[in-house]
Amino acid sequence: MAAAAAHPIGPDPNLKQALASIYEHSAGFLNGTDGSEVNYAELFSLLEGDAYMGDEDAAAATSSGSHPISPQGSAGSPLVVPASTPIPPLLPVPAPSTTGPAPSSKRTSRGGQRAADRDRDTARDTGVDTSKRTREGGATAAAKGGKQAQVKELEAIAAQKSADLERLQRENEELKFKQKLLEKVVVVRDHQLKVMKGHLELLPQPWCNQQQPGVSACSAGGLCRGSGTDGSGPLSAAEQIRTQPGACLFGSADVVLPDVNVEMFRTLGKQQLIDGWKHFLSEVSIPLLALETNSDDEAAASKLRQLAAEVSFMLKHASLLAPDTMMVAMQTHLETMELAAPEPEHWRHVLRTLELTPTQTAELVAVYRLFEKLMASIHAERRHINAHLAKGLEAQHSEARFATAQTTVSPECEVLQMLQRSMRREKAAHLLLRGYTYGATLTALQFVKLGVYCYPHMPDANPLLGALAELVAAGDAP
Secondary structure, three states: OOOHOOOOOOOHHHHHHHHHHHHOHHHHHHHOOOOOOOOOHHHHHHHOOOOOOOOHHHHHHHHHOOOOOOOOOOOOOOOOOOOOOOOOOOOOOOOOOOOOHHHHHHHHHHHHHHHHHHHHHHHHHHHHHHHHHHHHHHHHHHHHHHHHHHHHHHHHHHHHHHHHHHHHHHHHHHHHHHHHHHHHHHHHHHHHHHOOOOOOOOOOOOOHHOOOOOOEEOOOOOOOOOOOOOOOOOOEEEEHHHHHHHHHHHHOOOOOOOOOOHHHOOOOOOOHHHHHHHHHHHHHHHHHHHHHHHOOOOOHHHHHHHHHHHHHHHHHHHHHHHHHHHHHHHOOOOOOOOOOOOOHHHHHHHHHHHHHOHHHHHHHHHHHHHHHHHHHHHHHHHHHHHHHHHHHHHHOOOOOOHHHHOOOOOOOHHHHHHHHHHHHHHHHHHHHHHHHHHHHHOOOOHHHHHHHHHHOOOOHHHHHHHHHHHHHHHHOOO
């Protein structure tokens, strides 16, 4: 009975009012003779029982011992309802559920927990896979980057090695070029020394026996032979003057030269040398013009060969046996006969008419650089000699009595031999430059053109090669 006291709420008042109204207005219909009577006591027991009310409401009604609507109704008369009369439902019947019974909270909780666990496991597995893929991708990228760096490093090393190889090859070619140049210089200088000593049986020049690129070699006996235009036999006259220096023509069988008179050349005067040079110019102009007009004119080429050999013979021995006369003649204007040096532009114009090959240009510039080094050494020696001579000039101001009492050698006497040696070195340097240019580098045709276009001056190798070196340095090689 304690449960009834805790829950004072009874049956629904609206339901009681509805039942009372039905009882008042339908007493006769419900108690008709064509049907059995309704057991109201049983009906109200159903309405008041557990089937209608909740467990707590039923307990409260039972504990109170009475109900506001008794089985006998509100008027005390029994309520009789025919059995065949349908009774409307007293309570609204909920629609049947199509989704089945709702899951309990415990099952929902377990399902949610399992779903959460699955999501967490999936997220963990996904994170592990992602992290693993990230690590693997990073390792792959690092390995790829490392290989690329190694490839670039190897490419850089290969490029450096290739550059070093090219540099060494260039240096090797330069060394070979210098070696051949120095060997040729030594041969030329050795021949000059022997001629100056009177050993004239060495004709033709020994460097003519050396095979040169694009130039046929002369035989040891002096006859220059090579492949002609038909591939065999001696060169034609036109080919010889275009490929061989004038000095290499000295031993040719069809070239006539006088015997060398050493004393005649030693006593050669300036005017004699200039007259011989002017005679050459007067004779060479006609065949040179004919050959320039017709490059295959053998008669003109043969005449030029003879004249080129004669003038080369004269200048060679005049330079070696009368160097002072040769130096003065080269500085003389051939029209006024006065000492006058031409302008630098004069030599640049002459160079453009020679049509030098790249090999000739390289050799001439290289030998000129060698000449410059020799002259620099000579000039340094001259400064030292001048310093000694200055001491002698100071001694001239001393008293005559002191000068006569002096027993030591004067500074002038001490430097005399040094000065003579320095002068000989200077002459030798000019002889070397002249002999290498005219006798061993320029072809006979180029030397003839040089003599013609130098007029009114004689050829001078020093300013000529100086102008060539300047043009090459300026990138304007002829």
